[in-house]
Amino acid sequence: MHRLKRLHFHLSPHYGYILEAITPLLCALVFMVPQVYAVTRFNNRSLLVTPPVPGATATYTVSLSYNTLTTVGSMDLLFCTDPIPNDPCIAPQGLNVSHAQLTNQAGVTGYSIKSETSNDMVLTRNPGVVSDTPSTYVFSNIVNPTKTVDAYFIRLSDYASTDASGSLIDLGTVGSEVNNSLIVQTQVPPMLVFCVAQEVSQDCNSDDGIYFSDLGNLDSTHTLTATSQMSAGTNASQGYVITVNGPSMEAGTNVITPLAKPTASIAGVSQFGINLTTNTAPSLGADPDGSFTNAVVAADYDHPNRFLYQDGAVVAGAPNVALIRRFTVSYIVNAASNLRAGVYTTTLTYICSGRF
Amino acid sequence: MKRLASFLSVALVAVFAMVSVVPASAAPSSTRSSSGLSIIPRINLQINPGQTVTSKLVIGNLSNTTDLNLTLRPIDFTFSNDSGVPKLFLAQNAPQTTWSIKPFINIPGGIVVPKGQTKTVPFTLSVPKGQGAGSYYSAIEYESGNSNGGSVSLSATGVSLVFVEVPGIVHEDVSLQKMGAYQTANQGVTGGYAFINTIMPRNVAFSLKNNGNVAESPSGTLTIHDMWGNKVANITNVNPSQDLALIGQTRLFLNCIKSQPTSVTLGGSTTHSQTCTNPHLWPGMYTMTLDSFYGQNGNQTKELTATATFWYMPWWAIVVLLLIVLLIVGAILRIRYKIRKHRSTPHVQRARTFRLGRK
Incomplete structure (x- = not known):
């Protein structure tokens, strides 16, 4: 009994050291990596x-x-x-x-x-x-x-x-690996489908035949809005991507400022922007519809009530196989009070490509 | 005379007023074409120097009511970032890339696909006799041309990526940049590597830098072991989609830790792919081992091996671990306290006095 007490007496100042000794051992056990044996190779x-x-x-x-x-x-x-x-x-x-x-x-x-x-x-x-x-x-x-x-x-x-x-x-x-140098007609390769109009069916079999949007008369007190739609899908394993290309609205050398980052619509400030989601201010647009939810809107264009426009930007896409999904694009235009008179137009080309 | 001058002035003013009061919109053109098309997104060809190959574009008009008028042209592209998104050089006067197939390709300038039909359009690629071995790639743009009128005119364009491999001895040099668990909410569209994961990782990834002159499509396997040496995942094909690392690109290759096969059919073509499922990982440390191969036909097969670790520590596990540590610390402190208390009691002091007395 006395020996036990003497043991406690001698060990008591060293409990900290014991803990310090055990801890590395525990860490070694935890951090031990399975050994990979080496074999010589040709x-x-x-x-x-x-x-x-x-x-x-x-x-x-x-x-x-x-x-x-x-x-x-x-x-x-x-x-x-x-x-x-x-x-x-x-x-x-x-x-x-x-x-x-x-x-x-x-x-x-x-x-x-x-x-x-x-x-x-x-x-x-x-x-x-x-x-x-x-x-x-x-x-x-x-x-x-x-x-x-x-x-x-x-x-x-x-x-x-x-x-x-x-x-x-x-x-x-x-x-x-082997590959086909020629496409054999009897084989059906992976396909990519795409369509754009003011309104399109989800399967791209039909559209309303309208390929422009009339925004109306610009003034500094109202926001002009419009929407268009596009559907895309592919069974190629690399997926697809959709970009928007073209200048902002312009009349000769006069340009309505494209929004460089997601920004709220403000009447009276020179703004041109788009997004691909449902908005309440102003009230327009819609979320993507279709069963393949791996086809998504690009992050910057997915903020409700926030608009931007960058020429060449990716607006939507799918990283792998994704059948048809329909996207609704919302457009807003605001004019400053000192905007010069003119016919402000733009042509936006939506490009859908496969990925590599 | 005065009346004539007055009349002319009014007429001029009227004309000027008509010119200056311009509408915000213009009447749309009557030109109409279908905007729904189906194309082949990627074409891979192998062509020897001095050889001419005829390949085919398969273009479908999805509209049942309107013909599809398309303008075709080759455009160059490169990579945008570490994903497979191409950066297209759309400008008419864009400089030609060193890997462009524009000098080789001959495609028609335009076609009309009747409503509801699919058309097969042949095109040729002629590689010159002395052309060096390597990868050459450009895209074929199909523009529907419905861009007439309105404040905002819309145009739909499809793009097929065309890759041509000219066989021979090439310079291949791929290096591993990074590897580990990868957190992403949208299958790699955005995300990043994570060493300590508080959310269960569903993906692992590795990034390869291509310093050679040929687009590389690595293959290989990836295994994951837990800290007790148990194999929790065995990914037998790290690049099932044959994704490419373009010349000069650092490319991310993303894999599911656990996956299930799916198949999708579109337009008579069926593709098999994988979707990520819950890997059911326990908290702890994991080791992943990559064994990857790359090499063009006739060139050395090169092997990349690497090992990386990552942790999965959900918040509940961190809390449990902290509680365990606190319990251990508390137990140690309690033992010390008891020992001190025991030493300070009277019967211990009498024993010490006795020992001193004996001395």
């Missing part, structure tokens, strides 16, 4: 597919330099949609290497094809030490994948054994 890897046309019978030229200069008896070429060696391999759709032929080799040579499946090929040779000489292997009679959307890869690995069994020595991945 150097200077490349792949040339000729022709890179979907479904075509092509020649594949694989080039690499060996990293680990040791005895090598075999190499495995595994064709997958995923380049990561330890991940499950999904064969590229339509690919067939089961009839491939090794027609040429340079650098480290002596290989022959030991076995082939539709997406895997094992090369074998008399085991021998390899050098870091750049090496090239040409395979003919490989049928390209038919799916043009995804890239595909060859996972390369070499082994001391003659049948690609046992511990691998080096590994690496080369990648490629």
Whole structure:
């Protein structure tokens, strides 16, 4: 009992230190990052597919330099949609290497094809030490994948054994993709639809045939307003963007000031601005309608009762697939009392483009 | 004579008055064209030096009542920011970009698509024999030309982005700029990286800078582990839409931590895509590992690997953590207090006196 008390007595000034000692240990546990083990990789890897046309019978030229200069008896070429060696391999759709032929080799040579499946090929040779000489292997009679959307890869690995069994020595991945050089009429590529008028139907099948807005007579006591509509949609995976282009309202050299940032409408102050939302002051406009809510109004043009105009600005868009959505554009014009007489007009071009 | 002069003066005044009192609007032109069109938003071609390729534009007139009159012209573009929004050079006298396909392309100046119909318009691209390998891109503008009359005249224009790859040995140089959890409310239209996330992140992202002379479309995988080493996400394709990093661009590649597949059909064409779902992350630290590849056909396949961490600490978890720390601190203080109190009690003092006495 006395010893315990003496222990407490001696330790009591050190509780702070104990806490300080424990804290870093706790932090180390918390901040410990899982270790990633390192594997040597082939150097200077490349792949040339000729022709890179979907479904075509092509020649594949694989080039690499060996990293680990040791005895090598075999190499495995595994064709997958995923380049990561330890991940499950999904064969590229339509690919067939089961009839491939090794027609040429340079650098480290002596290989022959030991076995082939539709997406895997094992090369074998008399085991021998390899050098870091750049090496090239040409395979003919490989049928390209038919799916043009995804890239595909060859996972390369070499082994001391003659049948690609046992511990691998080096590994690496080369990648490629196939694409159509010509648009085949029987295929329907992704489409982008777009329409603009004073009023449009949501599906762009009809509009009111009016492609202008008459704002009326300008004076310093009233705000002139107008609206127009546009619909857009795409099934392209990159989405679309709509920009507004054109000058502010002008009569010769006299220009009504375009609002540079979202600003309230004030009669008697020279202002020209637009937005794409519902407003109450003045009362006009509407929010976008349509089921694909990933198509949105640009932030600056989405403030109720705040208007601005910037030539070339993005006013709406979708970052990916978005079917038809209709946007209503609200226009306001205010004139200062000293505005010079004239016919003030502008032509606004709404440009809808795909994204890359 | 005086009457004639007076009459002429009045007439001149009347004419002057008519000229000066100008209406705020002008009578609209009778020219009308449909404004509803469908186009192919992106065209990718591979053309060898010395080769001429004929490709096709597919243009649809969505109106069932009016023909679609279009003016076609090639325009150059570049990137606007780190997204895939093109910056179009619309001016007629805009300088040609070094990656422009204007010297190669031959398209008709205008077409008419009858109401409700789709027209296929062929165009050719001829790459000169000595043309260097790399990426060349411009856009094709389709202007409907309904811009006549009114205070505000409206015009609808569609744009197709055309990318041409000239194969050969190219200069490829892509570097990773940033990686981590990405907070966005609109799928990347706006947002930013976040190291400590009080709102559960639904997205992770990485930014690549393209210093080469070819537009790059990286591929690869991204894995996310929690701080106990458990894999919580395995993104097998970090660029499913084959987004491009244009020449000179720092491009953001955004991915869902968890997603579900969707498919959308438009005009007979079906596209498969992914939508983000709730990843159900627990509070704590997460490590993401990127293994990305890029490389043009026949060029070296280059690999980018990187690791980054981020925290997910919702406010309720921060409160719980603070409470736990307070409890520990409180417990320690209470133990110290009890020990001090125990030492100051009489039976402890008698024991000390006894020990001193023995000495």
